Amino acid sequence: MITVLANPQRFLAFSRVAAPILGVLAAVSCLAALWLGWSVPDDYQQGSTIRLLFLHVPCAITGMFIYACLAGSAFFGLVFRHSLADAAARAAAPLGAAVSFLGLVTGSFWGRPMWGAWWVWDARLTSYLILFLFFVGYMALQASMDDETKADRASGILALVGAINLPIVYFSVEWWKSLHQGQTLFEPGKMAAVYEWPAFLMLGAFYAGFGALWLVRIRGEIWRRRAQALAVQGSR
Amino acid sequence: MPNFELGKYAIYIVPAYAVAGVVIVIAVAETLLRTRRWKREALRLEALKASKEKG
Numbered sequence: 001m002i003t004v005l006a007n008p009q010r011f012l013a014f015s016r017v018a019a020p021i022l023g024v025l026a027a028v029s030c031l032a033a034l035w036l037g038w039s040v041p042d043d044y045q046q047g048s049t050i051r052l053l054f055l056h057v058p059c060a061i062t063g064m065f066i067y068a069c070l071a072g073s074a075f076f077g078l079v080f081r082h083s084l085a086d087a088a089a090r091a092a093a094p095l096g097a098a099v100s101f102l103g104l105v106t107g108s109f110w111g112r113p114m115w116g117a118w119w120v121w122d123a124r125l126t127s128y129l130i131l132f133l134f135f136v137g138y139m140a141l142q143a144s145m146d147d148e149t150k151a152d153r154a155s156g157i158l159a160l161v162g163a164i165n166l167p168i169v170y171f172s173v174e175w176w177k178s179l180h181q182g183q184t185l186f187e188p189g190k191m192a193a194v195y196e197w198p199a200f201l202m203l204g205a206f207y208a209g210f211g212a213l214w215l216v217r218i219r220g221e222i223w224r225r226r227a228q229a230l231a232v233q234g235s236r
Numbered sequence: 237m238p239n240f241e242l243g244k245y246a247i248y249i250v251p252a253y254a255v256a257g258v259v260i261v262i263a264v265a266e267t268l269l270r271t272r273r274w275k276r277e278a279l280r281l282e283a284l285k286a287s288k289e290k291g
Contacts, residue, residue: 106252110248217270
């Protein structure tokens with residue numbers, strides 16, 4: 001599959017069909033998750049703030065997933081020197097920054113009423129902030145270099161270094177005493193089924209939405225590189 | 237049916253959803269506009285190159 005899509009023309013043909021399908025899937029799942037999520041009864045401890053679960057948790061998990069996609073693409077770009085892999089890494093970074101920013105902000109809005117603080121230097125929060133900073137650092141490094149090949153290589157290495165942070169984010173609630181609650185969504189029986197449905201639907205919506213936007217952004221990168229190559233040819 | 241009675245926590249829930257909505261709309265719009273702009277530019281340059289080669 002990866003080898004087939006590594007050809008830009010084939011990728012453009014594939015993404016022209018796949019991106020709208022994923023976009024529609026994301027919109028439908030999001031609407032269903034919002035309907036279900038706003039229909040659930042209040043939690044006996046957290047009251048109506050349980051509605052933030054359906055936003056915060058999908059944002060936080062998707063942010064990590066996007067970083068894994070970014071690091072995977074950067075790895076392929078570094079090892080196989082494939083321009084489409086570099087384009088994929090470039091395309092993922094702004095989306096990852098936006099989603100992880102939302103993870104932090106929505107978590108803050110949940111933390112204030114539950115913990116009494118907008119922010120605490122807890123292991124989960126701090127490691128997640130570092131994840132967000134890696135997205136921003138990746139984009140800053142890309143923007144700081146005129147030579148795109150060098151920029152892709154340098155930022156690719158940064159992306160791989162940042163991948164070390166992913167298991168730290170995930171296991172932070174187990175490795176350290178944390179104010180943040182432990183794993184809930186993927187632990188059977190830890191959450192009432194009535195809350196699980198909207199949470200998983202919204203997670204599906206975020207994954208599909210990211211998939212759609214990622215494909216469109218990679219298309220944009222392919223067009224940008226083609227336009228810049230033609231502009232260079234034209235100026236000769 | 238959705239229940240919009242959020243009580244004292246409304247000041248936390250509503251802004252969180254509002255910020256998420258704004259960020260998502262910006263991400264979608266920026267992605268679509270950016271891609272469209274580069275596609276248009278690439279096609280324009282391809283047409284220019286083709287006309288130069290002809291003429």
